[in-house]
Amino acid sequence: MGHKINELRQNSLYDRINKLLVSSDWSDCSFSVCGQKIKAHKLILGVSSPVFEAMFYGPLCTNDDILITDIEPTIFQLLLNYVYTDKLDINSIEEAYNMMYASRKYMLENLTEVCTAYIQSNMDIDNVITVLNYPDYIQDNQLVSSALKVFCQHADYLLKENKRNITLTCMKKILNCNEMNISEKNLIKEVFEWTTHYCDQNSIKSDFQNRRDVLIKCGLLKKLRLFTLSVADIEEIKTCQHNLLMNDEVEDLKQVVKSSGNVTNRVISTFDTKIMPRHALKLHWYLCHRAPIRSESPIVIDPVYNSIVHTRVKANKSTFINSLNVQSRMAPVFNACNTNSYFEQFTISVTCESSKKIITTFNFKNDIAYDSNIDVNFSKPLLFRKNLWYDISIAWPQLNNSCYCLYAVESRDSYYTNGKIQFEFEDLTKNGGSFLRALKYCM
Helix, strand or coil: CHHHHHHHHCCCHHHHHHHHHHHCCCCCEEEEECCEEEEECHHHHHHHCHHHHHHHHCCCCCCCCEEECCCCHHHHHHHHHHHHHCCCCCCCHHHHHHHHHHHHHCCCHHHHHHHHHHHHHHCCCCCHHHHHHCCHHHCCHHHHHHHHHHHHHCHHHHHHHHHHHCCHHHHHHHHCCCECCCCHHHHHHHHHHHHHHHHHHCCCCCCHHHHHHHHHHCCCHHHCCHHHCCHHHHHHHHHCCCCCCCHHHHHHHHHHHCCCCCCCHHHHHHCCCCCCCCECCCCCCEEEECCEEEECCCEEEECCCECEEEEEEEECCCEEEEEEEEECCCCCCCCCCCCCEEEEEEEEEEEECCCCEEEEEEEEEEEEECCCEEEEEEEEEEEECCCCCEEEEEECCCCCCCCCEEECCEEECCEEECCCCEEEEEECCCCCCECEEEEEEEC
């Protein structure tokens, strides 16, 4: 015993308390967590949580094993780690929500705040549906609000690509939103298609009537703003593969849209009569600027040896890219025309290296000032999925054999982070330097 006491005294308070948990020395209580026995110390638990205090020092205290059936052993162990050491190592959104449930059960407010902060800082387009799918009893209002904002900013993409993962609870939250970056026509078509996945996942026959019942009985049909559509929109919905409108409803809706005044009771009782459309959300684009390190020899673009440059890019979170920033040509030493600008022309191709799929090819043509920056704006934002390498290649058209162009470059930092996202770059130019200077992204 004396040896143990001397060993504990030689360490910090954190180490001493943590050793008690790891070794179970002097433990005086135990938990049976889903069949796994975990030992602990009443005093440490009691001073940390009013629930544990009542459990061990209240009028109904017990010395029997405490049975825990609603928390997984790994989560309960993390809970004890936090109680003993005030430290928490969370590795996923799912783990954070499980910890949040446990923290609320044992009234550990600080732990709840830690879990909430983790979810907030790690929320992105890859897991936002996961956040919204959690039931209300375990939710945090601020997290739901933030998640809905992320979802609605990218609603068009998320509904097209991930609607099969959306639960009924999540869909209700989405359709309550007044701002969303998707047209009402497309929203309605996506919701109609979503009912097929809902029926399949709930072992319901996926026929017209059952899918329609999902919308009506769950109150979703009234959340679709059909009165904001045009006649052409209604016709398009009517002819789409997953349409759930009946023919007489289509005709009645057309009459309402035409403002003929012929509004039937059937239309009023079935649909929401709101005529206010949802508003689009403004996306916030952030600049990822690669910090310069040192100057390099100019890149020489010529028709024989070097008419293309490459930069590889990877992000630790999925993000949308809408523009690139590159360097324009160096002004010629002998400027016969005495001009400050020239006609720039190149082609940008972006390829996902893992799938070998070209996700866009963009032709840039414009008059550009010498020794300046060129902003290349894509016609449509590009999705860069997390932890995948993308090759950005810039190719110049066939030049005259005697012609070459010079572009001043610098070596630039291969990493960029702002605490929420990290980009990694690898330049593949022949004579060094970074032709890609910056990009704009939206998470």
